Amino acid sequence: NLIKGSAAMSEKTEVDLTGVKQNTGVWLVKVPKYLAQQWAKASGKGEIGKLKIVKKQGKADVSFTLNEDLTSLSALGEKAASVRAPRDHPFTMHSVGGQTLAVFTETSADKISLEGMVVQRAECRPAVNENYMKLKKLQIEVSTKPQRLTEQMDRAVTNNFKPVSNHVANVEYEKKKRAEGRMVRADRQQVMDMLFSAFEKHQYYNIKDLVEVTKQPVTYLKEILREIGVYNTKGTHKSTWELKPEYRHYQGGEEEIKGD
Amino acid sequence: MASLGGSSSSSTEYIVRVPKNTSKKYSIMAFNSGDKVNCSSWTQARMERDMSNRRMYGVEETEEGAAGSEFGKKQREEARRKKFGIVTREFKVEDQPWILKVNGKAGKRFKGTKKGGITENASYYIFTQCPDGAFEAFPVNGWYNFVPQAKHRTLTAEEAEEEWGRRNKVVNHFSIMLQRRLREQERGPDDDDEEGEKGGKKKKKKGGRGGDLRIHDLEDDLELSSDESDSSGGEDGDSKPKKKEGDVKGKVKKKKKKKRGSDSEANEDSDDGDFEGLEVDYMSDESSSEEEVGEEKAKSNKEAVPKGIDEASESEEESEEEKQNEEEGKEEEEEEEGKKTPVQTKKKRDSSGESDTSEDSDIDGEAASALFMKKRTPPKRGGGRGSGGSSRTGSRPGTPSIDSASTSNTLRAAASKLEQGKRQVVGGSSESPAAKRLKMESSSTAVTTQSPAPSGKSTPQPPSGKSTPSSSDVQLTEEAVRRYLIRKPMTTKDLLKKFQTKRTGLSSEQTVNVLAQILKRLNPERKNVNDKMHFYLTE
Numbered sequence: 001n002l003i004k005g006s007a008a009m010s011e012k013t014e015v016d017l018t019g020v021k022q023n024t025g026v027w028l029v030k031v032p033k034y035l036a037q038q039w040a041k042a043s044g045k046g047e048i049g050k051l052k053i054v055k056k057q058g059k060a061d062v063s064f065t066l067n068e069d070l071t072s073l074s075a076l077g078e079k080a081a082s083v084r085a086p087r088d089h090p091f092t093m094h095s096v097g098g099q100t101l102a103v104f105t106e107t108s109a110d111k112i113s114l115e116g117m118v119v120q121r122a123e124c125r126p127a128v129n130e131n132y133m134k135l136k137k138l139q140i141e142v143s144t145k146p147q148r149l150t151e152q153m154d155r156a157v158t159n160n161f162k163p164v165s166n167h168v169a170n171v172e173y174e175k176k177k178r179a180e181g182r183m184v185r186a187d188r189q190q191v192m193d194m195l196f197s198a199f200e201k202h203q204y205y206n207i208k209d210l211v212e213v214t215k216q217p218v219t220y221l222k223e224i225l226r227e228i229g230v231y232n233t234k235g236t237h238k239s240t241w242e243l244k245p246e247y248r249h250y251q252g253g254e255e256e257i258k259g260d
Numbered sequence: 261m262a263s264l265g266g267s268s269s270s271s272t273e274y275i276v277r278v279p280k281n282t283s284k285k286y287s288i289m290a291f292n293s294g295d296k297v298n299c300s301s302w303t304q305a306r307m308e309r310d311m312s313n314r315r316m317y318g319v320e321e322t323e324e325g326a327a328g329s330e331f332g333k334k335q336r337e338e339a340r341r342k343k344f345g346i347v348t349r350e351f352k353v354e355d356q357p358w359i360l361k362v363n364g365k366a367g368k369r370f371k372g373t374k375k376g377g378i379t380e381n382a383s384y385y386i387f388t389q390c391p392d393g394a395f396e397a398f399p400v401n402g403w404y405n406f407v408p409q410a411k412h413r414t415l416t417a418e419e420a421e422e423e424w425g426r427r428n429k430v431v432n433h434f435s436i437m438l439q440r441r442l443r444e445q446e447r448g449p450d451d452d453d454e455e456g457e458k459g460g461k462k463k464k465k466k467g468g469r470g471g472d473l474r475i476h477d478l479e480d481d482l483e484l485s486s487d488e489s490d491s492s493g494g495e496d497g498d499s500k501p502k503k504k505e506g507d508v509k510g511k512v513k514k515k516k517k518k519k520r521g522s523d524s525e526a527n528e529d530s531d532d533g534d535f536e537g538l539e540v541d542y543m544s545d546e547s548s549s550e551e552e553v554g555e556e557k558a559k560s561n562k563e564a565v566p567k568g569i570d571e572a573s574e575s576e577e578e579s580e581e582e583k584q585n586e587e588e589g590k591e592e593e594e595e596e597e598g599k600k601t602p603v604q605t606k607k608k609r610d611s612s613g614e615s616d617t618s619e620d621s622d623i624d625g626e627a628a629s630a631l632f633m634k635k636r637t638p639p640k641r642g643g644g645r646g647s648g649g650s651s652r653t654g655s656r657p658g659t660p661s662i663d664s665a666s667t668s669n670t671l672r673a674a675a676s677k678l679e680q681g682k683r684q685v686v687g688g689s690s691e692s693p694a695a696k697r698l699k700m701e702s703s704s705t706a707v708t709t710q711s712p713a714p715s716g717k718s719t720p721q722p723p724s725g726k727s728t729p730s731s732s733d734v735q736l737t738e739e740a741v742r743r744y745l746i747r748k749p750m751t752t753k754d755l756l757k758k759f760q761t762k763r764t765g766l767s768s769e770q771t772v773n774v775l776a777q778i779l780k781r782l783n784p785e786r787k788n789v790n791d792k793m794h795f796y797l798t799e
Contacts, residue, residue, distance in 0.1 A: 012361070015305040023300055027387035028288070029397070036383035036399065039278045046277045051387075051395055054271035064276065100291040102299050103386055104307075105284040112307050115286070116388070117299060202333075209332060 015104070016113030024116030026103055029091070031124045034135065038070045038085050049087075062091035064124060073135070083134045088127035096121055183217045191216055191224055196247075203250060204232065204240035275394040276387075286386050287402040289360075289372060295408055302362050310357040310371065315348070358404055369411065372404035413437055736764050736771060738778045742797060745784050749796035752779075 031039075042048045048070060054061040071084040101118035126132045185191075194214045198205065210225070211218055225231075229241045242248075291297040341348070358372035378384060384400035415423060415436070423436055430436065736759040744750055744758060755775060761768050784795040 012306040012308045015307050015360075017299075017302055017305060020299040020302070024388070028400075029385045029387055031383045031385050033382060036385075039397070042278050042280070046280045047275055048278050048397070049276050051274045051276050052271055053274070054269055056269040098293045100293055100295075100297050100299075102289040102291070103286060104289050105286050107285075108283050114289075114299065114305070115386075118288075118386075122387075206332070 013110060013112045016111070019113065019115040020102065020117060022116075025119035026116045027120045027122055028101060028103075028118045029122045029124055032126065034073070034085060034139070035066070035089070035124065035126070038066065038073075041070060042067075060093070062093060062122065064089040064091060083138055084131060085135065086126040086129065086132045089124045090127060092123040092125060094121040094123070183211075183215050185217060185220045186214075188224065191221070192228060195224065195228065196243075199229075199243050199247075203248075204242050206240055210241065274389075276397055277390075277394055278385075278397045282398065284398075285401040286398045287404060288384070288400055290375075290403065290405045291370075292407070297406075304363055304367075306361045308359055309353060310359045311353075313356065314351050354402070358406070360406060369409040370406040371409050372406040375403040375405055378403045413440070415440065736766060736774050736778070738781060741775070741778045742782060745782070745795055745797040749787055749789065749794035751792050751794050755795070 039048045047067060049064055049066040051062065051064050066085060066087045066089065068087070071087060073083060073085055096118055101121075103115040103118065104112055105115055106112055191214055195210070198210065198213050205213075207218065207222070207225075211221060214221060216224075225241050228247055229243050232238070232240050232242060355374055357374065358370075360370040360372060362368045362370070378400070384403070385397040386400060387395050387397050390396055419440060423430070740759075741755065744755065750758075752775070756771060759766075759771055759775065761771055764771060766774065779795065782797065784797045787794045787796060
């Protein structure tokens with residue numbers, strides 16, 4: 001009765017193929033983390049910089065220059081104030097090679113569309129200079145800091161483990177109990193009705209659970225149970241009570257009113 | 261966009277934007293180049309998440325609704341799991357694989373598994389060029405590697421291992437899947453007709469993986485000694501009833517690939533595959549040969565067989581077998597319908613009626629065994645044959661019963677004699693193996709060629725005189741006893757040993773009685789040697 005995922009499979013979404021039909025080509029660019037963080041800070045139209053492509057005798061040199069306003073680093077803490085993100089990033093171009101890469105998008109409305117094929121792969125590298133080295137140093141410092149720190153304290157903590165005459169939880173429990181009071185024997189027939197309705201929901205019950213459900217004293221409840229039910233000692237439903245067969249009307253989930 | 265002119269270079273600058281409020285999540289769909297996927301050729305595509313890994317709460321355990329459920333079971337189970345520290349991974353829909361179906365039901369299917377860790381150290385961006393010339397960069401959310409899913413049936417791991425073991429034997433690889441399909445059909449809805457049909461059709465082709473037959477692999481002991489005369493390749497199994505020579509239970513082929521027809525899968529004729537076509541004994545429990553103890557003995561007797569005899573009888577073999585098969589067809593069908601009997605040898609003589617010789621050879625041992633290497637049928641068959649001689653399967657023209665009257669008579673006589681329990685052979689006198697062989701050959705030819713009488717080397721009739729039904733070699737006769745006693749003194753025990761029940765065909769009681777009579781007649785002298793009473797005669 002395992003309801004496997006197949007039953008719960010989402011509906012198939014038709015994929016919009018316009019992108020590939022038009023042979024749209026895109027670039028897949030690998031960008032360093034810090035740069036991506038800077039880009040996320042872009043404002044307004046989202047301009048982040050300029051891409052410069054120089055075509056020289058068949059070869060193309062591509063490089064990206066970060067906008068000035070995005071060079072301030074805040075992600076790395078106060079120390080980052082002196083360091084700025086590098087601006088020049090030459091691109092290393094790669095061929096698409098052993099993989100056929102396509103790009104697809106999902107909208108929040110679960111619409112899927114194929115945007116296009118990757119025609120060029122590139123890696124965005126920062127121009128290696130003094131600035132970049134400083135940045136890297138900063139990053140390393142941040143990352144090597146241990147997550148847990150051991151500190152020595154001057155005075156011991158004394159908020160806990162003090163002896164208490166009566167624990168808070170205990171006190172509350174006792175109050176609650178007093179409020180409820182002792183369980184009163186209700187009318188026999190009433191109790192039986194309660195039991196029947198309970199057994200409609202589940203077949204097996206623990207005596208404790210029944211006490212909670214019916215709010216009856218245990219001995220009284222047991223008496224009634226002995227009348228209409230049977231106690232399971234063995235089997236999977238270890239020590240539970242269930243209704244006698246003549247009272248049961250289970251039919252694969254359907255419930256009927258069990259009568260006397 | 262600024263263009264800078266240069267002598268041999270031109271450079272252009274483009275603005276790069278990262279759109280802020282994009283609701284679209286970008287992902288990469290990666291295919292292996294080897295799969296030769298051309299997205300632009302797709303007419304239609306559907307994609308969905310593969311939810312097969314989802315385990316819903318409480319559904320793992322049997323869900324029964326009101327009946328059988330306990331109050332608070334769920335909570336208790338959860339508490340229990342927590343106690344034991346069982347941590348079930350949360351099912352995240354975004355991490356589930358994709359199922360991509362291209363060009364509808366008949367098209368290709370792909371499964372795209374998410375590649376982990378791509379956003380950990382570096383980010384991927386998709387750069388697209390906008391109509392206004394600027395570039396827009398979108399971060400890649402996930403990378404999915406799509407692999408095509410096989411639509412054709414594949415073997416499971418166990419099956420694959422099995423097939424791997426048989427790779428040298430099997431040439432027809434198409435039948436592998438065929439068998440698998442057949443087996444599935446058997447396991448599945450038991451549609452007898454369908455199965456029978458297909459079985460019938462395919463049985464010829466498929467290699468037998470008969471259910472109740474165990475085939476033992478002879479790869480270990482592939483010396484083609486006579487012991488392995490009977491070997492039907494595993495392939496034969498199921499095709500038996502359907503074979504024309506249906507009754508070829510004793511594919512008395514040693515190593516010869518004569519009746520390859522039974523092999524459903526063509527075996528390679530490679531050098532090292534010389535033994536591949538070996539037909540293997542079926543170790544089925546209900547082999548009829550088990551009933552014949554003698555056969556076991558005979559089998560054990562089959563030691564090194566002089567090759568000459570093989571070759572000589574080789575030519576006869578086929579025809580013999582054919583004939584024998586036909587003859588025995590009936591009996592075999594009666595007895596072994598669907599059973600494979602490890603018939604080691606067939607008694608050639610059966611057909612020829614030379615029951616004596618064949619039996620003799622059986623019992624005699626080596627020389628005889630040579631002849632009967634593979635041509636034996638149990639006497640029962642002989643009996644059945646005798647009785648059913650007339651009603652033999654008429655698939656072959658000119659079966660012995662029909663042709664020569666004389667031989668048929670002798671045949672019947674021989675056959676009936678045969679039926680007398682043990683290896684009783686209609687007594688011929690002891691003849692040399694060579695003679696016997698000749699006799700057999702001639703008799704076989706006699707049968708095949710419908711000649712009225714075997715070339716007069718011998719008759720199948722028991723020689724008159726001693727009427728004791730005994731083997732030609734070892735007869736409990738007065739003459740024989742006399743000879744022994746003249747030679748040297750013997751005790752009764754010794755004498756009895758000389759006339760073994762197996763050889764004489766008499767029961768022990770009979771032997772004793774007969775011997776006693778003979779001794780009375782002979783009245784040998786008595787001598788006590790070593791406190792034992794010895795008899796002796798002086799001539």
